[in-house]
Amino acid sequence: MSFTTHPSVIRNLGDGKSEAWNRFFELYAPLIRLHGKDCGIDDDSLDDLVQNVMMSVFHSSARFEYDPAKGRFRDYLRFIIRARANDMLRARYRKVNPPEIPVVEECLDELYAAEWEEHVRTESLKKLKTDVLARHYQIFHMLDVQNRNVKEVARFFRMSAASVYSIRNRTELKLRRIAEKMDF
Amino acid sequence: MKCGPPKIPNFTLVEECGRGSVGSVWLAVDADGILRAVRIMDLADPANSSRIEAESRAVALYRNAADHHPNLLDILYVGRTVRYLYYVTEPADNAASSACAYRADTLADRLERRPYSAAETREYVEALLNGVEHLHKNRLAHRDLKPENILFIRNELKIADPGLSCSISRISDSGTEEFRPRGKAGGEQADFYAIGKIIYCLYTRGNVACFPEIPAGIDIRSIAAWNEIALKCCGDGTAYRSIAEIREDVRKIGGPARWRDILRRTGQYAFHGL
Numbered sequence: 384m385s386f387t388t389h390p391s392v393i394r395n396l397g398d399g400k401s402e403a404w405n406r407f408f409e410l411y412a413p414l415i416r417l418h419g420k421d422c423g424i425d426d427d428s429l430d431d432l433v434q435n436v437m438m439s440v441f442h443s444s445a446r447f448e449y450d451p452a453k454g455r456f457r458d459y460l461r462f463i464i465r466a467r468a469n470d471m472l473r474a475r476y477r478k479v480n481p482p483e484i485p486v487v488e489e490c491l492d493e494l495y496a497a498e499w500e501e502h503v504r505t506e507s508l509k510k511l512k513t514d515v516l517a518r519h520y521q522i523f524h525m526l527d528v529q530n531r532n533v534k535e536v537a538r539f540f541r542m543s544a545a546s547v548y549s550i551r552n553r554t555e556l557k558l559r560r561i562a563e564k565m566d567f
Numbered sequence: 568m569k570c571g572p573p574k575i576p577n578f579t580l581v582e583e584c585g586r587g588s589v590g591s592v593w594l595a596v597d598a599d600g601i602l603r604a605v606r607i608m609d610l611a612d613p614a615n616s617s618r619i620e621a622e623s624r625a626v627a628l629y630r631n632a633a634d635h636h637p638n639l640l641d642i643l644y645v646g647r648t649v650r651y652l653y654y655v656t657e658p659a660d661n662a663a664s665s666a667c668a669y670r671a672d673t674l675a676d677r678l679e680r681r682p683y684s685a686a687e688t689r690e691y692v693e694a695l696l697n698g699v700e701h702l703h704k705n706r707l708a709h710r711d712l713k714p715e716n717i718l719f720i721r722n723e724l725k726i727a728d729p730g731l732s733c734s735i736s737r738i739s740d741s742g743t744e745e746f747r748p749r750g751k752a753g754g755e756q757a758d759f760y761a762i763g764k765i766i767y768c769l770y771t772r773g774n775v776a777c778f779p780e781i782p783a784g785i786d787i788r789s790i791a792a793w794n795e796i797a798l799k800c801c802g803d804g805t806a807y808r809s810i811a812e813i814r815e816d817v818r819k820i821g822g823p824a825r826w827r828d829i830l831r832r833t834g835q836y837a838f839h840g841l
Contacts, residue, residue, distance in 0.1 A: 521779050
């Protein structure tokens with residue numbers, strides 16, 4: 384399966400394509416789990432939360448249309464995660480006494496923003512790996528992620544330092560473009 | 568209801584030691600008390616019937632091609648009962664520390680648990696190339712090369728699990744995801760690609776999912792040549808046209824060590840003060 388960018392994944396959900404659903408799950412399940420934890424969902428119920436969020440998106444997906452003019456997808460997803468997590472917590476505390484935990488919405492928003500940023504970074508790197516030559520990815524990874532010395536990297540690939548810089552810059556530009564597409 | 572082990576004529580099944588998508592592997596004792604490994608596929612499962620038939624054809628092709636090659640797992644016997652299709656091989660060495668337990672000695676196991684030297688890396692790669700080259704010369708591709716399918720028997724590397732073997736010219740996308748090229752590829756190219764990934768696992772001791780990342784903390788000077796071979800194997804499929812070409816690159820890596828070996832064999836080792 385080719386790697387699909389986020390906006391096209393969202394567009395295809397409306398067509399009920401199972402491939403798009405699998406991709407959606409693959410892309411966002413880790414983020415849903417992470418933010419679900421912030422909202423107070425325990426580890427055992429995180430899978431249920433993922434299912435509930437998926438169902439919510441799915442529910443509106445028969446006529447689902449992502450309209451960027453109405454808002455960012457990241458905010459829409461945050462709203463759904465928070466709402467489904469609250470549903471689950473309400474259902475649980477109907478049975479037992481709720482603990483006294485002050486809900487600080489702003490704090491949760493900050494956490495979500497950081498998690499979204501990490502999600503975009505991780506997924507962009509994954510996509511970059513499939514889009515560029517393995518050698519170019521290695522050069523980028525060694526210089527930008529591992530902070531290795533450019534001379535050491537140039538020696539490793541038997542290239543000039545200028546070529547290594549040029550490949551790194553091109554790869555970095557590509558990564559930036561991927562990240563811009565994913566951050567919507 | 569709990570089921571007992573499958574019933575296979577002339578074998579007493581001792582312990583299940585592996586499970587694949589269409590079958591399980593059992594340690595078994597034959598009528599003479601010799602320990603064997605038996606791979607068993609359940610014909611009663613309709614979901615797997617076409618895959619079992621395909622595997623059965625693949626095993627037949629592989630048996631004809633393998634011909635007791637030292638780096639290819641010998642299939643000693645293929646049998647069929649009403650319920651099961653099975654084939655019998657020698658078991659892999661026991662990698663477990665206790666004699667009471669059994670854990671197959673595979674390359675995956677060694678990558679995870681056992682330290683190995685640069686010389687051993689070379690030996691593993693050369694043995695792997697020998698086995699694959701023999702298959703290719705017989706117009707057969709393995710198509711599922713990965714560390715889990717590489718066993719050690721009496722400490723000798725053997726390529727196992729030929730269930731996806733097919734004609735070298737067949738274009739398909741079969742194989743394990745991390746070890747096969749994206750999209751469809753010919754058998755030879757698919758094997759080259761898998762060899763590249765196995766080499767990557769060997770010199771980085773890393774997880775194949777991280778390819779092509781070089782783990783932090785590794786002294787990259789010592790792995791440059793291996794990395795070059797892995798990148799060529801996993802590239803667009805044009806860098807290598809035969810196993811002999813890969814072997815040629817591997818030979819270049821070990822030059823000095825080989826020279827020392829020759830000197831040692833010819834008794835000139837002390838003379839050169841090496």
